[in-house]
Amino acid sequence: MAAPPAQFAQWSTPAPSADTSHDEVRTIFVLGFPPDVKERELQNLLRWWPGYEASQMNFKGDQPMGFALFSTSAMAMAARDALQNLVFDSETNSVLRAEMAKKNLYVKRGGSEPATYDPSKRMRTAGDYTAPQYAAPSAFVPPAAPTWGPQSYIPPSAPYDPYGGYSVAQVPPVAPAGYAPVQNTKDNPPCNTLFIGNLGEATSEAELRGLFSSQPGFRQMKVLRQGKSTVCFTEFGDVSSAMAVHQNLQGAVLTTSDRGGMRIQYPLNPYGRKREGTGSGPQQSDSLVAVTQLNQGKLETPPPPSASVAELNGTSEVPSAAVLSSTPVIKTEQPQAV
């Protein structure tokens, strides 16, 4: 009788410090939520993000503080960057500020939660939400390498960017065939969206997309055909990017254009923003829209008082420094996550 193989004994021994890679900070700290935000909103905001494991909303007085734990530090940083300057609620001018937390969110082990804690402090993990129907709808991921825990998110094989619905489309880039002078018509105040007119009847959406999607800050566009007239709306991530394209591609001639250069104007309504009701007067809505647009533009670089702004004809006042500085000031001091 031989003694049992020695390696059997190893089966019960824990791996030697296999989780040292988890002492890195992989938790983000998010400020800027409106006071009435619910913890569930943070969960629903983040549960799609690759590597999301758990989140928690704490309240310091009226100031909500969100914490979210991710599988790796890199995933946390990616989520942090995705949330950075996100307009969480344009009604309340809530713009998120995200940074890496000082320490990791403590996640209670074990599946069932006692539910006896303060509901505002209770932890919820992604376990209940990562339903199979959401995992890789187009690409089947073989279960060869099982992931651990109830919070495993399996990203599709193609890069999945939950907040990248505005990502650059895969179309061949298009450069203007030339430029033609465009008579400077009355324009609207600068915003993050452009209205493109004077397009040729044969101009295709693919051609327009090839031109605009390669412009810095491009988010999305929509082409409208109405008879012989084609117009296009193009949204950018910030007002400055839109202003640059407004300037640089003004009068651009496409190969399919048969009526000179395109006319680029700021639209009556920016993307995703309905005009205020006619009841309260235009001047109030103008300033309101300006603030909202600037918030949409993330205020990374406030548009300088350049020539493009000077084209405004005095139809609307240029956003003042007071407006520019009216972004929500958020304290960056950071309490402990737990």
Add this chain to the structure above:
DNA sequence: AGCACA
């Protein structure tokens, strides 16, 4: 000149 979507 033609301004949608929410």
